Structures are given as structure tokens and as C-alpha cells.
Amino acid sequence: MSAAAALGEDLATYNFAYLDEQTKRMIRRAILKAIAIPGYQVPFASREMPMPYGWGTGGVQVTASIIGPQDVLKVIDQGADDTTNAVSIRAFFQKVASVAVTTKTREATIIQTRHRIPEEKLQAGQVLVYQVPIPEPLRFLEPRETETRKMHALEEYGLMHVKLYEDIARHGHIATTYAYPVLVAGRYVMDPSPTPKFDNPKMDMSDALQLFGAGREKRIYAIPPHTRVVSLDFEDHPFEIQTFDEPCALCGAEGVYLDEVILDDRGGRMFVCSDTDHCEDRRAAGHRGRLSPDEAYAGHGQVQEDTGR
Amino acid sequence: MYVAVKGGEAAIANAHKMLADRRRGDRSLPSITVEQIVEQLALAVDRVMAEASLYAPDLAALAVKQARGDMIEAIFLLRAYRTTLPRFGASQPVETGEMIAERRVSATYKDLPGGQVLGPTFDYTHRLLDPALAGDEAVETAPARDSEGEPLTRVADILAQEDLIERAFTGDSAEMPREPSGDLTREPMEFPMARDLRLQALARGDEGFLLALGYSTQRGYGRTHPFAGEIRIGEVEVEMDVPELGFAVSLGRIRVTECQMVNQFAGSAKLPPQFTRGYGLVFGQSERKAMAMALVDRSLRAGELGEDRVAPAQDEEFVISHADNVQATGFVEHLKLPHYVDFQAELDLVRRMRAEFEVRQSRDHDTQEAAE
Numbered sequence A: 001m002s003a004a005a006a007l008g009e010d011l012a013t014y015n016f017a018y019l020d021e022q023t024k025r026m027i028r029r030a031i032l033k034a035i036a037i038p039g040y041q042v043p044f045a046s047r048e049m050p051m052p053y054g055w056g057t058g059g060v061q062v063t064a065s066i067i068g069p070q071d072v073l074k075v076i077d078q079g080a081d082d083t084t085n086a087v088s089i090r091a092f093f094q095k096v097a098s099v100a101v102t103t104k105t106r107e108a109t110i111i112q113t114r115h116r117i118p119e120e121k122l123q124a125g126q127v128l129v130y131q132v133p134i135p136e137p138l139r140f141l142e143p144r145e146t147e148t149r150k151m152h153a154l155e156e157y158g159l160m161h162v163k164l165y166e167d168i169a170r171h172g173h174i175a176t177t178y179a180y181p182v183l184v185a186g187r188y189v190m191d192p193s194p195t196p197k198f199d200n201p202k203m204d205m206s207d208a209l210q211l212f213g214a215g216r217e218k219r220i221y222a223i224p225p226h227t228r229v230v231s232l233d234f235e236d237h238p239f240e241i242q243t244f245d246e247p248c249a250l251c252g253a254e255g256v257y258l259d260e261v262i263l264d265d266r267g268g269r270m271f272v273c274s275d276t277d278h279c280e281d282r283r284a285a286g287h288r289g290r291l292s293p294d295e296a297y298a299g300h301g302q303v304q305e306d307t308g309r
Numbered sequence B: 001m002y003v004a005v006k007g008g009e010a011a012i013a014n015a016h017k018m019l020a021d022r023r024r025g026d027r028s029l030p031s032i033t034v035e036q037i038v039e040q041l042a043l044a045v046d047r048v049m050a051e052a053s054l055y056a057p058d059l060a061a062l063a064v065k066q067a068r069g070d071m072i073e074a075i076f077l078l079r080a081y082r083t084t085l086p087r088f089g090a091s092q093p094v095e096t097g098e099m100i101a102e103r104r105v106s107a108t109y110k111d112l113p114g115g116q117v118l119g120p121t122f123d124y125t126h127r128l129l130d131p132a133l134a135g136d137e138a139v140e141t142a143p144a145r146d147s148e149g150e151p152l153t154r155v156a157d158i159l160a161q162e163d164l165i166e167r168a169f170t171g172d173s174a175e176m177p178r179e180p181s182g183d184l185t186r187e188p189m190e191f192p193m194a195r196d197l198r199l200q201a202l203a204r205g206d207e208g209f210l211l212a213l214g215y216s217t218q219r220g221y222g223r224t225h226p227f228a229g230e231i232r233i234g235e236v237e238v239e240m241d242v243p244e245l246g247f248a249v250s251l252g253r254i255r256v257t258e259c260q261m262v263n264q265f266a267g268s269a270k271l272p273p274q275f276t277r278g279y280g281l282v283f284g285q286s287e288r289k290a291m292a293m294a295l296v297d298r299s300l301r302a303g304e305l306g307e308d309r310v311a312p313a314q315d316e317e318f319v320i321s322h323a324d325n326v327q328a329t330g331f332v333e334h335l336k337l338p339h340y341v342d343f344q345a346e347l348d349l350v351r352r353m354r355a356e357f358e359v360r361q362s363r364d365h366d367t368q369e370a371a372e
Helices: A003-011 A021-036 A057-066 A084-097 A145-153 A158-171 A197-203 A276-284 B008-024 B034-040 B042-052 B057-066 B071-082 B155-161 B195-203 B207-218 B287-300 B316-322 B325-336 B340-371
Strands: A072-077 A110-114 A127-131 A182-184 A188-190 A209-214 A219-223 A229-231 A258-262 A269-273 B100-105 B226-242 B247-263 B276-283
Touching: A021 A057, A021 A209, A021 A219, A057 A084, A057 A110, A057 A127, A057 A209, A057 A219, A072 A084, A072 A276, A084 A110, A084 B008, A145 B316, A197 A229, A258 B340, A269 A276, B034 B042, B034 B057, B042 B057, B042 B071, B042 B207, B042 B276, B057 B071, B071 B325, B155 B226, B155 B247, B195 B276, B195 B287, B195 B316, B207 B287, B207 B325, B226 B287, B247 B287, B276 B287, B287 B316
Parallel strands: A072 A110, A110 A127, A127 A209
Antiparallel strands: A182 A188, A182 A229, A209 A219, A258 A269, B100 B226, B226 B247, B247 B276
């Protein structure tokens, strides 16, 4: 046998869901600790994953450690199931864990996400796994881990309030629009990952378990179900979420987060639901927006605006 | 017409087909073999093994081939494989004093027992492109050294006999190493780090990053007055204790590069004046990496030795947090992933603030006109 063929055979075996069982046990311990101390960042010995750091290795490790053969997995990026990285992560779990996958929020038992929380209210028994790039909410105020851990231990969050106050003094607004800091269970200030602040209220008293994995920074944290999650603000400058002037151009939804899609180079644009499953669901139920196609939505890849425009 | 950004699955599959096609290149040329890479691009293989923390020349060569020669990509491939391997124990510390050295040089002594052994080095070559290498000319076998196979005295041990250099972690040293030493690929990393973990982080750290940091210490950013006490390259035995047997068994030999830097230290009221050490140890043949590592190791000991920490190379959190090229490349390159949800949030805020700005401007303008 050639050396190359021998190599191939040695390499062929990977455990269920890629990680070895000792690693999963280690990560599950970290997850349990995180659930026990809501909002606290638990250090864990993050592994090298077969996708790059910064591309969801934390979320993938959390998912790999909690997933079982009976689970149904949904993966979204920017709210969409069909963005390339979501496709890639979903394919990874199909390959290494051969689990059922779905794009339907309500059918999933585990939802791994980057940058969004689904519009549909999550249910008890569901787990939302966030991919986190920088878990430390104080990082851009204090670059040193040794310092920020001390600040959390002492509940010393004055710096964060000063930052928010300075935003108001300078811009008239709190200039943080995503990764907006929250206070979890009245104790730890937490970074909700770079979700738009629009999604912050969905974290509060959620029926679902929320797990956060930061692979490169080696931290896991959690919000157990039914936990108070409050966005930081001031009495005279209460926290507000983004609002959009127009409804979704495809399904007519209001009060959802929208993506701006550029239609031409003359300033033409449309706003569509960022949560693709929510949008498809609504269209299947007969809702129509300004630019929805005349024919009933078929659910396949291409969406065309009506020709009359 | 608006076409939604769909079809990611097919696009990815096609992109990967194209990647495989480009990797293979011109089909009329023979495919490069793993064996050829191991033999003829040995230093590339060494770097991949060193920064992937896995001594496996065949696998490293396969990674180089699969990565089309992109070193960090190859390191990444090998690490992602290494991480899935079970750990069944730790070897005993390798005894580099017993090394069968192919190369051993010291900058601190003109001559020393065993002599200066240049070995297979680029040093003193003239960097002139060699047209003969473009073909397949026969290369004569290198002459063997008479004394080949004999262990060489370590330079640091010579200084230690006179107590002129601080003790390494042996004997009655207050700071005994942990047994077995820590492993940052298996345990959460915490700052400040123990030196074993710090050395591990440096050993798998990016060669270019450590080179630049080591260089910065030479240019005054945290100067350590280094001398290359000794650099040696060669094979060492890896042994492991087997509890059932009661003695260590050999697992085989690996090639490593070791660098012992000898650095100045004035001493204090408690400590006599003594040289201090910076240490570098790397898989394979990589002097540049071992030397840079030794410089940075010494710089990072600033706190322990009571020196002011003023330069980047002395800052443990800064150095260790950014030395890992697989982490760094992942996070830098993740910026090409879609961020439109967050960008939308920023866009919204900037538009709002602009609108407010324009209202303010026109109001100020109106008041000014009214005043005039």
C-alpha cells in the first residue's frame, strides 16, 4: 500500500459530531457552569475546529457537545438559512452527525445563529446557540482580560455607563446599534454577540435556553430560560429598538428586522425580512408585500419582483 | 429584477471543485507526491509541524499539498486533525543534552568541547539564484563528520558550573516544572500564564509574529542584551513512562531545534549578578523561530525578574493572545462573512444622525438670518 493510501485510511474516522467524547464532556461541564451563573463567561479549552476561528467555532463546539442523533438542527447567519456560512455549518453537522436539519424555526430543537434571533417566539425545550466573536462586553473599553475579569468580579460597570453617556453627549444617541450590552439576572453585564439591538428584548424571559460560544476567545456563557435580561440605559434615555419606516417588500411584515437590498445604481432599494424562514412562512400564509411576485410563492431559490414595476 | 442571494450550497460545491482544479494545476505535469514534499520541502513541513504542534511529517506534507503551499492553511489543516486525537499520556521531557546534533553553534565561545558544527545551514551561502537547480542535476552526498553521533556539552551547562547563569528548572530550583507540563490545547487559557504554557504558546506561535517581536526587543523596545549561547539542531529520543513496566520506553526520535539565549541581568540585593536565560525549542529545523522564541520568552519574563514592562514584547497578554496565526487568520478573514444585519443597524443610525444634523444646520442658519 502506498503511503498516501495508508494516510487516507488513518484519517477516515471521526467521532459523532466531530469532537471526541472527553472534549464534549469538558464543554458540557462549562455549559452547566454557565447556566448556573447566568451571564458569566466560563473559560473552556476551546478546540481547533475544521472551520476557521471567527467563523463560528464556538457555536459549533457548543452545538457538537449538546447535539444527539434525535435532534433537529437549524443554522442561520444574518437571520437567513441560505447564507454561505450557515450552509457550510449545516452541511458539517449533516456530515459528522447525520442529524436532521430544517429551516423551520418551530421544528428545530437546536438553532445555531450568527447575528440574529429568529422573529418567531422560541419555545421551551429549544436551544439557541450563538456564535460569539468577542465575548467580553468591556473589551473595547479595557483590552486586558486580567482587568475585565476583575471588573466583572467587583461588578464594576461604571466604565460602560460612562461610555453610553458619552455617546449621548456626543451624538444625542447611544451609538451602539448591535452587540448592545445587557445585564443578566441583575448581576453580569453580558455581550449578546453582534445581534442588532432590535433582538435584545427577545432574550428577556425567553422560554428557550440560550447558549453562547466563543471559540477563539475560549469562553462559554448562557442565559437559562425565564431569566431577566435588561438592556443598559438611562432613565431619561430609555433603551429603544430600531424601527423601520416600511414593511417587508415581500411579505408585508411590520415590526421585524429588515435587510436593505439595493436594486439598481440609481438609489432603488427594497427592504425585506432578515429572517428568511419567517418571511417564507408569512408568504405561505398568503401575506404579500409591495414587491411580492404575483404567483404563489413556491419556496424555491429565486424571488422575482413583479414585472409591472 | 431582484434575485435573492440564494443557492449558497451549489456555489460552495462549485467553488471547492474549482479549488481542487487549481490545486492540481496543469494536468500534463506529474502530481507532486507527499514523499517529495517531505524530502524536498522539508523546512515547509517542519514549520507546519511546529505551528500545528504535531510531529507527523507525512501528514504535514499532505497538508502542504492540500493547502497549495499556503503555510497557515496547512497548519490549520494539521491542527484540526490533531485536535481529534485522543491523549493517552505525556512523554518525559526530551533530553536535548543527549541530542545527536547535526548543527551546533555558539556565539559566546570561540571554541568549545565538540566544536562549532555548522551543519546544513543557509548561513554563508551567497543568495544567488542557482540555474542548475531548475533542472535535475545529480547532487553529491555530503561528507560525514568524524565525531558524528557523540553528545555535545551544552553551553548553558558550562556557565552553570561557575554559577554565572541562573538555574534552569532542575534540581533545587524554587520554580519546579509541573509534571506533566500543562497543555493549552486541552485546558482553558488564563493570564498570567505559567511558563510551561507560555513556552507552549510560543512554540506554536506564528514564526513571523515572533520574529518581529524578537526583532523589536533588539531595537530597544524591551531590550534584553541577548547572546546566542547555543543553537543546536538534531534528533532526540522521545520516551514515555509506562506504569505497568516501571521504566521508560522509547517512542522514537524527533528532530528539534533548540536555542538557549544568554541574557544580561544585574542582580539585586538578594540575587547575585548572573546571566539569565531565554529559551526556544521548536519541532524540526527552524533556527529563526527558535531564536525569536528565545528572545520573546526572555522578554516575557520581565515581571518575574523585576524589570519594567514597557514594550509590546514584554506584555504577556498582548503577545500570547496574538501569536496564534490560525486564530488570527480566522478572525481577520471572518470579515468577509456577511455582516449586513449589523451594517443595517449602523446605516440606520448614521441616517438618523445625519437627518438631525441637517435639521440643526438649517435651524442655525435660520436663526443667523433672523439675527442679521
